[in-house]
Amino acid sequence: MNEVIQNMADRRSVRKxxxxxxxxxxxxxxIEAGYMSPNAGNKQLLRMVVCENKEINDRLxxxxxxxxxxxWWPEENEPFEFSDEELDSADVESSFYGAPCVVYLFSKKxxxxxxxxxxxxxxxxxxxxxxxxVGSCVISIPTDYFLVDSAKEILAAWGIPEDYSIxxxxxxxxxxxxxxxxKVHDLYAEPLYIK
Numbered sequence: 001m002n003e004v005i006q007n008m009a010d011r012r013s014v015r016k017x018x019x020x021x022x023x024x025x026x027x028x029x030x031i032e033a034g035y036m037s038p039n040a041g042n043k044q045l046l047r048m049v050v051c052e053n054k055e056i057n058d059r060l061x062x063x064x065x066x067x068x069x070x071x072w073w074p075e076e077n078e079p080f081e082f083s084d085e086e087l088d089s090a091d092v093e094s095s096f097y098g099a100p101c102v103v104y105l106f107s108k109k110x111x112x113x114x115x116x117x118x119x120x121x122x123x124x125x126x127x128x129x130x131x132x133x134v135g136s137c138v139i140s141i142p143t144d145y146f147l148v149d150s151a152k153e154i155l156a157a158w159g160i161p162e163d164y165s166i167x168x169x170x171x172x173x174x175x176x177x178x179x180x181x182x183k184v185h186d187l188y189a190e191p192l193y194i195k
Contacts, residue, residue, distance in 0.1 A: 007131055012180045014135030015097045017173035021052055022101055026132045030172065033128035034103070037121040040113030046121055046167070049104040049158050057102045060151065061094030067145035068095070095139055099171035106164040118167035125170040135175035141166050 001009065022030075031050060039046065051057055066086060086092070096102050103125055107114035119138065126136035146155055146166050 007127055009182075010179075011127055011130040012135070012175075012182070013137040014099075014171075014173070014175045014180065015137060016176040017097060017099045017135060017171075018176050019054075019098075019100060020174050022134060022172060022174075026134065027101065027172070030125055030128045030132065030134065031103070034121050034125040034170075037117070037124040039117040039120070040111075043111070045107045045111055045114065046117055047106045047160065047164060048121075049106070049160070050101065051104065052101050054100070056154065057096055057099070058094050060104075060145070060154070061096035061102070062092050063148060063151060064095040064139075064141075064145045066092050067148065068143050096169070096171050097137065099135075099137070099173040101172040103170040103172065104166060105168045105170070106160050107167050109163055109165045114165075114167050122168045122170040125172070129170075129172050133174075134172055135179065136173075137171050139169035139171055141168055 027050070031048065034048065069092075103122075105118040105121055107118060111117075122138040126138060129136040144165050145151060
């Protein structure tokens with residue numbers, strides 16, 4: 001098996017992390033690999049925010065979990081309403097599994113290929129991470145949790161334009177207890193070969 005395919009075979013979705021931050025040189029190489037990702041029309045519209053701030057990541061991870069749980073695919077302009085008590089409840093865990101680094105991927109709201117570009121980049125970040133024995137997981141966006149006022153303040157502080165929205169995440173860190181065992185991929189239907 002060649003090196004690239006072996007790296008793909010070895011990658012696992014990690015959902016339990018140590019607190020250890022990635023060395024800066026490794027993190028930079030992973031991020032640079034993300035920018036090598038193919039993207040629609042070579043427009044390069046994705047914007048990455050690489051956040052190693054535990055407090056921010058925990059708050060946003062809990063917010064994502066709560067918004068997703070309460071407002072799965074809301075109607076446009078449906079207000080997100082919940083209390084600080086709900087957000088701070090022990091029942092709401094972070095969507096980011098305690099990863100010490102969360103890469104937030106944003107793109108223009110009106111770009112029809114933004115989601116595809118984001119998931120390709122998130123996957124490439126995860127593959128690059130695995131090549132350094134760094135764990136990772138792609139975290140999806142079923143509902144834009146940055147529509148909540150407190151999250152809008154974070155976007156403004158990060159300098160994300162108002163015509164951009166969150167599209168995907170890649171979480172990075174060192175797996176607690178090592179990498180998970182491989183799961184057998186035997187549920188796919190056999191491909192249909194046409195000659």
